[in-house]
Amino acid sequence: MPVNKLALIRYKAIDRCLQNRYRKWTLDDLVAAVSEAVYEFEGIKSGVGKRTVQLDLQHMRSERFGFNAPIVVVDRKYYTYEDRDYSISNTPISEYDVSKLKEVVGLMRQLKGLGYFNDLSTMVARLEDKILKQGNEGRSYIDLDKNEQLKGLEYIEPIHAAILKKRPLLIEYQSFKARTAREQVFHPHLLKQYNNRWFVLGSFMHYDNPMLLALDRINQLREDGETAYRPANFDVFTYFDDVIGVSKTQKQRASTIVLRLRSEQMPYLTTKPLHPSQAVLKEEDDYVLVSIKVIWNYELEREILGMGELVEVLSPRRLREKLAQRLKETLALYTIGNNT
Numbered sequence: 373m374p375v376n377k378l379a380l381i382r383y384k385a386i387d388r389c390l391q392n393r394y395r396k397w398t399l400d401d402l403v404a405a406v407s408e409a410v411y412e413f414e415g416i417k418s419g420v421g422k423r424t425v426q427l428d429l430q431h432m433r434s435e436r437f438g439f440n441a442p443i444v445v446v447d448r449k450y451y452t453y454e455d456r457d458y459s460i461s462n463t464p465i466s467e468y469d470v471s472k473l474k475e476v477v478g479l480m481r482q483l484k485g486l487g488y489f490n491d492l493s494t495m496v497a498r499l500e501d502k503i504l505k506q507g508n509e510g511r512s513y514i515d516l517d518k519n520e521q522l523k524g525l526e527y528i529e530p531i532h533a534a535i536l537k538k539r540p541l542l543i544e545y546q547s548f549k550a551r552t553a554r555e556q557v558f559h560p561h562l563l564k565q566y567n568n569r570w571f572v573l574g575s576f577m578h579y580d581n582p583m584l585l586a587l588d589r590i591n592q593l594r595e596d597g598e599t600a601y602r603p604a605n606f607d608v609f610t611y612f613d614d615v616i617g618v619s620k621t622q623k624q625r626a627s628t629i630v631l632r633l634r635s636e637q638m639p640y641l642t643t644k645p646l647h648p649s650q651a652v653l654k655e656e657d658d659y660v661l662v663s664i665k666v667i668w669n670y671e672l673e674r675e676i677l678g679m680g681e682l683v684e685v686l687s688p689r690r691l692r693e694k695l696a697q698r699l700k701e702t703l704a705l706y707t708i709g710n711n712t
Contacts, residue, residue: 378410378414379428379431381409381410381413381414382406382409382410382420382424382425382428383428383431383432383439383460384409384460384461385405385406385408385409385410386402386405386406386425386428386429386432387432387441387459387460387461388405389401389402389405389451390441390443390451390452390453391453391458391459393452393456396446396449396450396452397450397451397452398449398450398451399422399425399426399451400422402425402429402451403419403420403421403422403425406420406424406425406428407419407420429443429451432460439460441453441458441460442454442455442458522568522569522570522588523587523588524570524586524587524588524589524590525570525587527570527587527590527593528563528570528587530593530595531560531563531572531587531593532563534560534595535560535561535562535563538601538603539595539596539597539601540557540558540559540560540577540595540596540599540600540601540602541557541558541559541560541593541594541595541596542555542556542557542558542593542594542595542596543555543556543557543558543585543590543592543593544590544591544592544593545558545585545589545590545591546589546591547589548589553591556576556577557576557577557596557599558572558574558575558576558577558583558585559574559575559576559577559601559602559603559604560572560573560574561573561574561575561582561603561604561608562574562608562609562611564584564612564618566617566618566671567617567671569586569587569588570586570587570588571584571585571586571587571618572584572585572587573608573611574604575602575604577599580605581621581622582604582606582611582621582622584618584619606622613648614626614649614665614666614667615666615667615669615671615672616646616647616666616669616671616672616675617669617670617671617672617675618671619669619670619671620667620669624667624668624669625667626649626665626666626667627665627666627667627668627688628663628664628665628687628688629663629664629665629666629668629672629685629687629688629691630653630661630662630663630685630686630687631661631662631663631664631676631683631684631685631686632659632660632661632662632683632684632686633659633660633661633662633679633682633683633684634658634659634660634681634682634683635656635657635658635659635660636682637679637682637683638660638662641662646662646664646675647664647665647666649663649664649665649666650662650663650664651663651664661686668688668691673691673694673695673698676695677695677698677699
């Protein structure tokens with residue numbers, strides 16, 4: 373069973389007291405020391421009660437968290453460790469903690485492989501060393517969706533740091549349509565991942581509207597120490613709430629999309645909705661009518677086309693006609709006699 377942060381602060385405060393053999397510790401003394409620690413680390417001014425510290429002492433004595441602390445009471449008044457060398461910091465990691473750490477290390481290895489924060493490598497190494505001392509090295513049975521060959525992953529950390537420090541960036545960027553790259557001042561606001569690609573939402577120096585840059589189209593970047601950072605003039609945390617994917621402009625507005633789905637597809641969309649706005653309008657024997665309220669973009673079209681014959685767009689009419697045309701063009705590719 374895991375220990376919460378506040379309890380661990382109290383246990384460590386008690387542990388420091390009981391290791392100090394130059395002072396005799398009454399329950400009142402321990403309560404005062406624990407209250408001071410809770411205030412120092414968490415800013416809680418109300419302190420802790422005697423009952424809380426008494427329960428903490430019981431938990432430290434027990435096997436519940438793997439401490440088995442040899443706490444004794446001397447002269448029916450003073451608390452101390454029977455073993456002078458004991459400390460909860462020296463206790464081995466419990467089997468529960470080891471199993472959880474193995475999973476965490478496995479996940480962190482994958483994040484490290486994505487080119488995430490450099491300090492992660494050292495952190496993973498320390499955790500692996502700690503686990504190896506406890507037993508055989510474990511494997512993670514959680515596999516993150518990732519593409520370690522994707523370009524631009526090395527820019528995640530400096531962009532994230534620039535966002536936190538509110539610093540503009542000088543970015544050399546070349547979109548798929550541009551023939552040459554351009555270096556411009558960019559004010560980053562939010563990192564966004566979609567479909568295994570990373571993007572940064574922000575705005576250019578002389579352009580207030582939000583812009584989305586793909587990290588794999590960045591040639592190089594560096595912090596701009598001369599330009600004042602310009603905060604976003606929109607809510608970056610809700611900017612993508614009305615889209616599937618990442619493609620949108622600030623002027624676009626969400627519209628209601630009505631879909632007719634085969635009944636066998638509905639269990640999948642119940643457990644993984646197309647969008648948080650998804651609602652069931654009507655249930656028939658073989659079909660279910662579903663609506664979502666999103667901006668019409670390329671990712672929406674791809675999501676619908678990806679379900680093939682299991683879905684039909686009922687409205688809006690323009691979207692229905694657009695997808696019908698795309699399906700005709702796709703079918704033409706597979707028509708007998710067209711292949712060469």
